[in-house]
Amino acid sequence: MAAQNRLSINQWSMRTTPCEQFISAVAAAGIESVGLWRQNVAEIGVRRAAGLVRGAGLRVSSLCRGGFLTAPTPTGRRAALDDNRRAIDEAHQLGAGVLVMVVGGLDPGQSISRVRDAIPQTIAELAPYAQDAGVRLALEPMHPMFAADRAVISTLGNAVLLAEASGHSSVGVVVDSYHIWWDPQVLDAIAAIGAADRLLSYQVSDWNLPLAPDPLLSRGVMGDGYIDFTELTTAVAATGYCGDVEAEIFNADLWAMPIAESLALVRSRYESLVAPHL
Amino acid sequence: MAAQNRLSINQWSMRTTPCEQFISAVAAAGIESVGLWRQNVAEIGVRRAAGLVRGAGLRVSSLCRGGFLTAPTPTGRRAALDDNRRAIDEAHQLGAGVLVMVVGGLDPGQSISRVRDAIPQTIAELAPYAQDAGVRLALEPMHPMFAADRAVISTLGNAVLLAEASGHSSVGVVVDSYHIWWDPQVLDAIAAIGAADRLLSYQVSDWNLPLAPDPLLSRGVMGDGYIDFTELTTAVAATGYCGDVEAEIFNADLWAMPIAESLALVRSRYESLVAPHL
Numbered sequence: 001m002a003a004q005n006r007l008s009i010n011q012w013s014m015r016t017t018p019c020e021q022f023i024s025a026v027a028a029a030g031i032e033s034v035g036l037w038r039q040n041v042a043e044i045g046v047r048r049a050a051g052l053v054r055g056a057g058l059r060v061s062s063l064c065r066g067g068f069l070t071a072p073t074p075t076g077r078r079a080a081l082d083d084n085r086r087a088i089d090e091a092h093q094l095g096a097g098v099l100v101m102v103v104g105g106l107d108p109g110q111s112i113s114r115v116r117d118a119i120p121q122t123i124a125e126l127a128p129y130a131q132d133a134g135v136r137l138a139l140e141p142m143h144p145m146f147a148a149d150r151a152v153i154s155t156l157g158n159a160v161l162l163a164e165a166s167g168h169s170s171v172g173v174v175v176d177s178y179h180i181w182w183d184p185q186v187l188d189a190i191a192a193i194g195a196a197d198r199l200l201s202y203q204v205s206d207w208n209l210p211l212a213p214d215p216l217l218s219r220g221v222m223g224d225g226y227i228d229f230t231e232l233t234t235a236v237a238a239t240g241y242c243g244d245v246e247a248e249i250f251n252a253d254l255w256a257m258p259i260a261e262s263l264a265l266v267r268s269r270y271e272s273l274v275a276p277h278l
Numbered sequence: 279m280a281a282q283n284r285l286s287i288n289q290w291s292m293r294t295t296p297c298e299q300f301i302s303a304v305a306a307a308g309i310e311s312v313g314l315w316r317q318n319v320a321e322i323g324v325r326r327a328a329g330l331v332r333g334a335g336l337r338v339s340s341l342c343r344g345g346f347l348t349a350p351t352p353t354g355r356r357a358a359l360d361d362n363r364r365a366i367d368e369a370h371q372l373g374a375g376v377l378v379m380v381v382g383g384l385d386p387g388q389s390i391s392r393v394r395d396a397i398p399q400t401i402a403e404l405a406p407y408a409q410d411a412g413v414r415l416a417l418e419p420m421h422p423m424f425a426a427d428r429a430v431i432s433t434l435g436n437a438v439l440l441a442e443a444s445g446h447s448s449v450g451v452v453v454d455s456y457h458i459w460w461d462p463q464v465l466d467a468i469a470a471i472g473a474a475d476r477l478l479s480y481q482v483s484d485w486n487l488p489l490a491p492d493p494l495l496s497r498g499v500m501g502d503g504y505i506d507f508t509e510l511t512t513a514v515a516a517t518g519y520c521g522d523v524e525a526e527i528f529n530a531d532l533w534a535m536p537i538a539e540s541l542a543l544v545r546s547r548y549e550s551l552v553a554p555h556l
Contacts (some may be wrong), residue, residue: 145423147460149506158462182425184436226426229390
């Protein structure tokens, strides 16, 4: 597939647009793929959303998100596993081959190393169910500033170790530029993920400064911040990854623009900064 | 030295207290060591500050800070080297054996990996001057959320590699709990730094949530956040590190307290959460 056709728009890059209009705007722009979010899909129901993306001829590069599997109590953990099975079902219905897993953070007093060590076993409980549904679970290392509240997995190197420790070849890793760009081991880790056939998603956004008051919203359009997309994209391409490249940009300025303009901006930056290196 | 006597108070933990009062309050509390900041020392002059700490019988565990060596122009780099030589002179005068190095961030368009690769050579230009002055340069990996604007060194493992690549045995590393607690390789990295005889400073503060609007100010008093001080301190002690443990806590609540109370709080948390593992 030509590089320019591999752009996928993550739904939260256009978060202020309702689900139905989001799908039709992406298709109208001639973009071929979307990344969806469970709560936004829920606004119109999974069945209807699946029908719309199919009718529009779009691929679904991923569904966000499963995870939050680090509850300290058995009850909390059981509830999380149940919710993740529902997320897998939804990914299956939507035709998304990848469910993004934000594994969860800490309760005060929990030791990060012990919580992290328990991840492979929990993922192993879900993996067969996902595999039956044709859905691959993609562990997402998040920026270390989210280690306490969102994801105890902070690096690609750690993510691939934990994926391997799950004992299931279908479990993989998300490479999200915003979360991992700072890592001195990032290029070796991307190569290792590729060698293990576990690179399931490549998401792009830039690291903008100053940090937004809610740091989740500091993600910038590629080219507006500090990330070297040449180096990262070249490393991803060298693994043989041939899936979609998902622009996942939580950014209040982008949300304030008419969707046709924001799609055009994201596409133009994708075409100049990312696609040439795929 | 007994563990309880190894507490050092970093000046910015009590940032609202003028330099002279800070020194006398720490000494009055029976605490034996301080970490000083150049700009606060400058308020009264290095000579006078050195006389005060000596008169009070205090050790100076470190001087903050040198660094900011990543300017993209030769002129900027030369100015930074000159400023670092002045910082080394000041550390020498103050009797601080360690100068903390915050190496600097990026200009937009600079590639983090190339900027990082240039660090050892720049440090090598300073190291002989520091060694002559009896001052060790301590590279401080900072939390990855500061990779773009403050320090392109984000992990202990990378810091020790860069210190070794400088070719000078006097160059070492700061282990600051706030910056490195999330790292899945942290315990191995601490051991490697110890084995290389490069562990020059152990600084403690907690990771509090929510992040403060200025994330530099999210540092918490030990026990108020998510960091496992048992694990980190045990790893530091296992290297044979026998220096001071510097409480470096930038926190508006702490700054609002009378200094005697904030010193008592920090000391009590140090004694219950850190000292038992030294």
